[in-house]
Amino acid sequence: MDAFFASVELLRYPQLKGLPVVIGGGRREVDELLRERYADRPRSQIPVDAFPLLKDYVGRGVITTATYPARQFGVGSAMGMMKAARLCPQALVLPVDFEEVRRYSRGFKAIIRDIAPVMEDRGVDEVYIDFTEVPGGQREGGRVLARLIQKAIHDTTGLTCSIGVAPNKLIAKMASEFNKPNGISIVYEDDVQTKIWPLAVRKINGIGPKSEVKLQKLHLLTVGDIAAQPRDWLVDNFGQAYGAWMHDAAWGRDDRPVVTESEPVSMSRETTFDRDLHAVRDRAELGAIFTDLCTRVAEDLRRKGYVGRTIGIKLRYDDFRTATRDITLDAYTDDPATIRRAAGQCLKRVDLARRLRLLGVRVGKLAKASEVPPPSTPRVEEHTPDLFSQA
DNA sequence: TCTGGGGTCCTAGGACCC
């Protein structure tokens, strides 16, 4: 989906069309503020100059999405809000409305599945679709079906998307970037040398910032540079699995199927504080947040019908280093108090001298609640208070 | 100018068992 979060907001605020807008940060209250102040008129009638500007933004968030006009200023996803404010101070800021985004996410996926049922969910704004068995899926190399999907989505939601059609997921993903927004790109097997090899290594889905730097040091800048290396040399430099995968990827080889269903592996909740907190000085505040995270992850488990056996915590220090600790219990649980207790045990094993900027709670080793025998007798475990426990 | 939140997968060492 093109600039998904921002496009969803533009549907309710069409007066912002064509303007630099960024979505992100915390300020959930912005939308309510606007609606309160202009309670007498619909959202679409709120004057443009009533919207908050990026230069007035204070906070630690990152940008989730920028509209295309904002991207012209170099503003992009995952960029810190403060940096973005310097690049494009006049951009308007809106908070993420997850409810609304998820609603449209479910919507566009349902439309696609109606047309092409073999669809793999790759997050809120992205899917893989297998055209192979869809009637007409091969016409014009897939362009006809791609156009049909675009039209169906646009007709019912007003949103645009970009589609790449290729012999496998790896190339399709790269192809989808070729013609944004609202574009279609067809890449055939024989096009790998001309269309894929000139691309920067970073364009391969699976080569991130770390590998990019390492490749750069080895003087490999493009996909073609990787393809030109012997497989064994890549294995020597990047390890058996990653080196071999990289070689295949550079040659456009990928046999992963389109997976229509999958089971979750873990569920977690985490939060970055408005200011860094100290385990001792801000004990009460941290304790409340910690308990809340446990409660919310337990709610998530119950709502979705899962139980888990590994409870873990995540800490991010003021210097951005991350520490994780986890413990595997004998029995599956979705009980907030049990999660809280186990997470508290984990907490005793980390350094709490440094100030913290983030705290998270995770439950892993999941199983469907319906497929796990319920706990026999509720165990009475002695309560061993941890540092964040309330007195 | 400091860098969100929710995930998956991989690696590597150590415990433990046969």
Place this chain on the structure above:
DNA sequence: TCTGGGGTCCTAGGACCC
């Protein structure tokens, strides 16, 4: 007294993705 493989599970960290 010294020394086997093979396998699984647990834990911590890290790379990467949307």
